Structures are given as structure tokens and as C-alpha cells.
Amino acid sequence: MLKEERQQFILNEVRIHNKVLLTDMADLLNVSVDTVRRDIKELDRSDQLKKVHGGAVSLGFNNYNPIGKKIYSLEKKALIAEKAMSLIKEGQIILLSGGTTNLELARRLPSKMKLTCFTPSLPIAVQLLSKTNIETIFIGGRLSKDSQITIGGSAINMLSEIKVDICFLGTNSIHPTEGLTEFDWEIVQMKKAMIHSSRKVVSPCISEKIGSMQRYKICGAEDIDVLITELEPWDAKLEAFKNMNIQLL
Amino acid sequence: MLKEERQQFILNEVRIHNKVLLTDMADLLNVSVDTVRRDIKELDRSDQLKKVHGGAVSLGFNNYNPIGKKIYSLEKKALIAEKAMSLIKEGQIILLSGGTTNLELARRLPSKMKLTCFTPSLPIAVQLLSKTNIETIFIGGRLSKDSQITIGGSAINMLSEIKVDICFLGTNSIHPTEGLTEFDWEIVQMKKAMIHSSRKVVSPCISEKIGSMQRYKICGAEDIDVLITELEPWDAKLEAFKNMNIQLL
DNA sequence: GCATGATTTGCAATTTAATGCCATTTTTTT
DNA sequence: AAAAAAATGGCATTAAATTGCAAATCATGC
Structure with missing residues (x-):
């Protein structure tokens, strides 16, 4: 799988759910969390999403609460x-x-x-x-x-x-x-x-x-x-x- | 098989799948990966696709707006x-x-x-x-x-x-x-x-x-x-x- | 037909990029 | 304050890109 595909996938998930967890993405894409982290870092640098502790959120849809808690409730x-x-x-x-x-x-x-x-x-x-x-x-x-x-x-x-x-x-x-x-x-x-x-x-x-x-x-x-x-x-x-x-x- | 044919084939694959892997193309076309790489390089230089590590993706592959439409030009x-x-x-x-x-x-x-x-x-x-x-x-x-x-x-x-x-x-x-x-x-x-x-x-x-x-x-x-x-x-x-x-x- | 030069192709050596792993540091949660 | 989760930076491994080079192919003009 190409890096671009992976990043596109992540972006797509963010578009649908407004947020993603590093671990979920690593799981779904069968890559290490490091890789997902690097991908998210790149996407963040190119203003396509916002990197947060534990994952990423879509731009504009600011999740003020930490992402982990959010998933819980x-x-x-x-x-x-x-x-x-x-x-x-x-x-x-x-x-x-x-x-x-x-x-x-x-x-x-x-x-x-x-x-x-x-x-x-x-x-x-x-x-x-x-x-x-x-x-x-x-x-x-x-x-x-x-x-x-x-x-x-x-x-x-x-x-x-x-x-x-x-x-x-x-x-x-x-x-x-x-x-x-x-x-x-x-x-x-x-x-x-x-x-x-x-x-x-x-x-x-x-x-x-x-x-x-x-x-x-x-x-x-x-x-x-x-x-x-x-x-x-x-x-x-x-x-x-x-x-x-x-x-x- | 002519070079032109090959490049047309690659381009077509890109149109259909939005991406191609270098190795797949080499396989399908029975040429070395180097050749495919050179083809893709040419197609990239003439703005017909985008060359990426490991293959190529269609132009505009990651130009999505926040709601999910591709942005051309x-x-x-x-x-x-x-x-x-x-x-x-x-x-x-x-x-x-x-x-x-x-x-x-x-x-x-x-x-x-x-x-x-x-x-x-x-x-x-x-x-x-x-x-x-x-x-x-x-x-x-x-x-x-x-x-x-x-x-x-x-x-x-x-x-x-x-x-x-x-x-x-x-x-x-x-x-x-x-x-x-x-x-x-x-x-x-x-x-x-x-x-x-x-x-x-x-x-x-x-x-x-x-x-x-x-x-x-x-x-x-x-x-x-x-x-x-x-x-x-x-x-x-x-x-x-x-x-x-x-x-x- | 065939010699010539240009183009294309494949191969190997080297360089670069991507990925995973781990130890350490930072952040978050309890 | 301690424990847990996540981020960071360094390093090793692997895959892919690049470059130079030689062989093969092709077009052409004679």
C-alpha cells in the first residue's frame, strides 16, 4: 500500500468521524503507530487535519475535550x-x-x-x-x-x-x-x-x-x-x- | 510492446484505480521496474499523473476540501x-x-x-x-x-x-x-x-x-x-x- | 542488406526514503 | 505523586530511486 493511499484513508476517516485514534488507524492499516504518527504529522504540516495527542481531528471541528475521553462517552x-x-x-x-x-x-x-x-x-x-x-x-x-x-x-x-x-x-x-x-x-x-x-x-x-x-x-x-x-x-x-x-x- | 502503448496502459490504470504500484505494472507489462519507473517519470513531467514513492497516483489525488470533494486545478x-x-x-x-x-x-x-x-x-x-x-x-x-x-x-x-x-x-x-x-x-x-x-x-x-x-x-x-x-x-x-x-x- | 547513431531497456552500485523498534521524555489520567 | 499512554529522536532494516553503463532495438540512409 502506498503512503499516499494510507494518508488518504486517514484523511477520509477524519472527514467521516471528525477524529481518529492513532491506534485504530495503525490497526486498520496494518502499520505501526509510528508510521501513522508520521503520516498524521505530515498531514498536519500540510494543513489537512489537526494533530492532537492520541490521534487527529478534522480542521475546524475542534474537540476541546481530550480525544480518549470522547471515545469513551x-x-x-x-x-x-x-x-x-x-x-x-x-x-x-x-x-x-x-x-x-x-x-x-x-x-x-x-x-x-x-x-x-x-x-x-x-x-x-x-x-x-x-x-x-x-x-x-x-x-x-x-x-x-x-x-x-x-x-x-x-x-x-x-x-x-x-x-x-x-x-x-x-x-x-x-x-x-x-x-x-x-x-x-x-x-x-x-x-x-x-x-x-x-x-x-x-x-x-x-x-x-x-x-x-x-x-x-x-x-x-x-x-x-x-x-x-x-x-x-x-x-x-x-x-x-x-x-x-x-x-x- | 511500444513505449507509447505502455504509457497509455499505465495512465489508464491510474484513471481507473487512482493509483498504481510500480511492481504491479512491471509485472503486468513484462518489463523491468526501471522501465516503468522511467515511464512514470515521463508521465509525471508531462503532468499526466503524479509520481510517488513506489508508484503513481492520479492528479488531484489528495486535493480534498473539508467536505470531501476533489479540487481540480x-x-x-x-x-x-x-x-x-x-x-x-x-x-x-x-x-x-x-x-x-x-x-x-x-x-x-x-x-x-x-x-x-x-x-x-x-x-x-x-x-x-x-x-x-x-x-x-x-x-x-x-x-x-x-x-x-x-x-x-x-x-x-x-x-x-x-x-x-x-x-x-x-x-x-x-x-x-x-x-x-x-x-x-x-x-x-x-x-x-x-x-x-x-x-x-x-x-x-x-x-x-x-x-x-x-x-x-x-x-x-x-x-x-x-x-x-x-x-x-x-x-x-x-x-x-x-x-x-x-x-x- | 547493413552500417551508423540514436533510443530504449535492463543491470548493478550507490544513495535516498520509508518503516519499525526501542529507550527516553513528555503528556495525560488517576 | 504515581501510573499509564503517547510523543520523540536515534538507529537498523528494508524497499525504492538514482545514476552510470552496456546490451539490445530501432530508424535511417546508403
Whole structure:
């Protein structure tokens, strides 16, 4: 196998997953990690990806958390995404907020399923490009560099003009009494607008985030219709949500 | 077997597989690897493929943009992008249409330059994410899967609400008398709206596209302010544009 | 037909590049 | 602070490139 092929492969993996692990690449390509490291170093020097400790990430899609940890919670997010899939039916209009869990969901949407999909998230839009039967409508606005979604008046304005069947609301913090909270004020505004534009609100949320709280409130826990976690339905952490008319998945 | 035949065969293999191994070719053609090496060297010198350690790959083998399309005539586009850079000044508000030439331009924008940048192009937005001082505003709308830009009423609407200093209008076809033309009607609408929102219209355009024509008209050649090509200013192809009050770069 | 010169091809010696391995240092995680 | 994972730099091994050279092939003009 040519060096160029290998590098192309790595680049391709990065394009698809937004990140790669050195060890995975070494495994898949049957070369030593040193070689992959050298390849990634070259690709980094030629600005085709960004080298990070343990692997590489695609340019622009900055992974602020270390890559190893990310992979770990990725499994939970994958599980949540699988569950979320069961809520989606052919022909529906859905709205995907940002966040890596929703990105996992977007990745899993079958190419053959006819859907209309609104999103303010750049990585999700990129992911949806490859799904031939999904019509993607991007919510325009000012791009926030760290969350990689559009925010601001123009985006909220565009949201105010739509009504979708289901909104998958990437959730950073959820608390039985305090509800859904966020660190960033502008994102709060976006999420409020999203809830307002949706008939049904689904909150995919990994268990670590249950019970946590941040500065600004988006809505009460009772305002969401479905809570999806990677936990089994009888888990203690979910107890507090059981008499709230929330469907637990 | 003639040398010509052999080289044609190699070229064909490259076209089909995007790569060839030196040893495979030597085997298939029953000649020594030295011969194949010499053939590949010749083909490389005449720009028909790219020679690499151990074989050859097709031209443009690793010219991928962030979303995964190959960029052809990268060199020319890079040159145009460099020229275009000279038109941009700190603090300006610019509008970048889609197209790979503009993508090259976006790639070159210095991270430290303060700019506000509107774009309906997904790859360009991704590229701009990593530029810390550039505020990016994404024009929302329906995403066209092949051009990877947003189109449709919503996008045009958003464009109608802005006014920028310079618009870099990726150009598919330009003709001295027929003006700028496009194949896709929806993109025509977008480009018309972009022109309308801009004080100054710049058309970066590789020389192959000069003189060509497509189905729908965007605007007359005289409606653009600057034409940037990779050619020298005295090139014959540019003659027709010289008495049109267009700045040539 | 065949001698001549140019081109093409294969071979061998040498140089260069790619890869893997390992000891050491740095970074990350616990 | 200790342990684990990853990065770095040096070195050895192997594969490939380069160069020079000689043999083979070819076109040509006589």
C-alpha cells in the first residue's frame, strides 16, 4: 500500500468521524503507530487535519475535550442515538440542535429514509450531506466557534417561522426540579426558540449530565416530552423523572 | 510492446484505480521496474499523473476540501486566491459564494485578521471556523447536496437583508458578451441576490471558464467590478474585457 | 542488406526514503 | 505523586530511486 493511499484513508476517516485514534488507524492499516504518527504529522504540516495527542481531528471541528475521553462517552451516545432513531418515522420533519449526541444520531439516519431535517449545527449539516433522501435546511445566523452552531437574532428569527414534528434537543444539564440549563446565554435563546417551534421535544442526555445544573434556564424538566439516556429504565437516577409525564427511553 | 502503448496502459490504470504500484505494472507489462519507473517519470513531467514513492497516483489525488470533494486545478485556484487576498482589508464585511476557488480563498484568510464573513457555503463555513478573528455568518436555507451551499427563498431572503463591502462570486462561466451564466437555476437566483447585496463584485475565475456559457444568465460581464484570473494581464483571453471598466488582476 | 547513431531497456552500485523498534521524555489520567 | 499512554529522536532494516553503463532495438540512409 502506498503512503499516499494510507494518508488518504486517514484523511477520509477524519472527514467521516471528525477524529481518529492513532491506534485504530495503525490497526486498520496494518502499520505501526509510528508510521501513522508520521503520516498524521505530515498531514498536519500540510494543513489537512489537526494533530492532537492520541490521534487527529478534522480542521475546524475542534474537540476541546481530550480525544480518549470522547471515545469513551461516544459509546453511550451511540446507544442513545440508537434509541432516538426509534422515534423517527418516514416523512417527518425534525429539528436537530447541536451537540455530539445529535451528531451521532445524524450519522445513523438511514440514507434511504425520506426526512426533512432542520439544524443550526455545522457538523450535523456536513453529516447530512451524504444522506441522499434527507432534505436538510440549515438555520442561518452567526456561527459560534466553540459550539459550532449558529446563534443570534437571525437564527432565532428563522426558527420562529417553522414548526416541526420532533425536536432533538442536545442537553448539557438536566435536573428534576431546575429543568434544563445551559452555560451560554445565546444558546439558551436558541434552544428556547427550538422548543417553541416543535410539537414534541426529545432530550437525549447521557447519565453524567443528569442532576447537573448551569447558569441559565432553558425550560422545566416537565416541558420535555421524552428523555433518552443510556440507562436502563429502572435506574435510580431516573426515579425523579417518573411522575412527570415524561417518556423515558 | 511500444513505449507509447505502455504509457497509455499505465495512465489508464491510474484513471481507473487512482493509483498504481510500480511492481504491479512491471509485472503486468513484462518489463523491468526501471522501465516503468522511467515511464512514470515521463508521465509525471508531462503532468499526466503524479509520481510517488513506489508508484503513481492520479492528479488531484489528495486535493480534498473539508467536505470531501476533489479540487481540480488547485494550483491556479491557489494563485487566484492569493490575488484575491489583496482586495481584502481589515475590518471589512465580505460575502463568499460557494465554489472551490473561494474555498481556497477562505483557507488563506489570516486568522488574526478581523473580518465579518457571510457565506452560504458549508465547506467555507467549516474552513472559517478555525479563524479566530473572523466572525462568520451563515446564510441559512435548503442545502443543495451537490454544490454544498444553501439555496431557496429563505436564503435569498436572508441575503436581501444585508449589504457587504465585497462579494467574491465563484464563477462557472464567463463570456464577454453573454456575461456570467450558470447551469442551475436556483444557484442563479442566489448569485443574483448576492450581487444585489454587495457594493463591489469580484469574480475569481480560472482561465478555462472564460468564454464558456451555460443555460441561465446571472448578470452581464460589465456588472462585475473585478475579474481575477491566474493569467498575466496582457493575456489574449482577457482582451475582450479590457474596455468594460473591469479591473483585471 | 547493413552500417551508423540514436533510443530504449535492463543491470548493478550507490544513495535516498520509508518503516519499525526501542529507550527516553513528555503528556495525560488517576 | 504515581501510573499509564503517547510523543520523540536515534538507529537498523528494508524497499525504492538514482545514476552510470552496456546490451539490445530501432530508424535511417546508403
